[in-house]
Amino acid sequence: MLICLENKLQSMILKTDNLVLRPWQESDAKCLYHFAKNPNIGPIAGWPPHESVEDSLNVIKTVFAKRETYAIVKDDVPIGCVGLLFHPDTNHWWGEGAVELGYWIAEEFWGNSYASEASETLIKRAFDDLNVSKIYASYRIENSQSKRVLEKLGFEFYAELTNRNYEGEFFREIAMVLEK
Numbered sequence: 001m002l003i004c005l006e007n008k009l010q011s012m013i014l015k016t017d018n019l020v021l022r023p024w025q026e027s028d029a030k031c032l033y034h035f036a037k038n039p040n041i042g043p044i045a046g047w048p049p050h051e052s053v054e055d056s057l058n059v060i061k062t063v064f065a066k067r068e069t070y071a072i073v074k075d076d077v078p079i080g081c082v083g084l085l086f087h088p089d090t091n092h093w094w095g096e097g098a099v100e101l102g103y104w105i106a107e108e109f110w111g112n113s114y115a116s117e118a119s120e121t122l123i124k125r126a127f128d129d130l131n132v133s134k135i136y137a138s139y140r141i142e143n144s145q146s147k148r149v150l151e152k153l154g155f156e157f158y159a160e161l162t163n164r165n166y167e168g169e170f171f172r173e174i175a176m177v178l179e180k
Contacts, residue, residue: 012070012125014122014125016117016118016120018112018117019072021071021072021073021082022070022071024060024065024069024070024071024078025060025071026060026061028060029054030053030056031077031078032056032059032060035079035106036049036050036056037050037051038107041106042104043165044146046140064081066083066085067086068084068099068125068130069081070082070083070122072105072118074109074114079108080103080104080109080115081102081104082101082103082115082118083102083122084099084100084126084130084135085101090136091138092136092138094134094136095134097131097132097134098132098135098136100135101123101135102137103115103149110145113152115145115146116149116153119149119153120153123135123153123178127180133179134178134179135177136175136176136177137175137178138174138175139174139176140172140173141173141174150176153178154178156177156178158176158177160172160174161173
């Protein structure tokens with residue numbers, strides 16, 4: 001079940017059976033830092049572990065302030081992030097009418113299908129409301145959890161790519177695609 005509400009900032013709030021997807025708030029910085037400092041989260045998703053609450057606040061004000069980027073909230077606690085990246089903020093140029101899906105879930109909440117549930121909600125919004133025709137997502141070769149999430153959502157293999165991480169090191173990733 002998907003419920004869409006408008007908040008006073010004209011940003012969407014999306015509700016599922018178990019989660020609320022809402023815009024990030026500056027007051028989320030301490031909680032974000034608690035989860036995002038974990039070295040098992042950021043590097044596999046392509047970003048460095050957060051080093052301070054101030055670091056997390058900066059991410060909220062910049063990266064997480066972009067359109068269609070949401071806090072994944074469980075029981076009033078932001079436990080992850082899901083978003084659609086639009087060119088030029090994507091990791092690769094995917095073509096006209098295409099966006100890139102990105103997500104992460106705090107390690108304490110792995111194994112509950114929250115990444116799939118949140119992503120499925122945003123995919124529906126992309127296809128139904130945002131005039132998106134294709135959604136791409138990529139994962140590092142070693143990230144089997146993300147591979148399972150994308151397969152569960154119906155994504156299909158697109159290409160094997162080489163990318164560069166935040167430290168300038170090259171890595172292999174698999175790109176997958178979902179068409180409307």
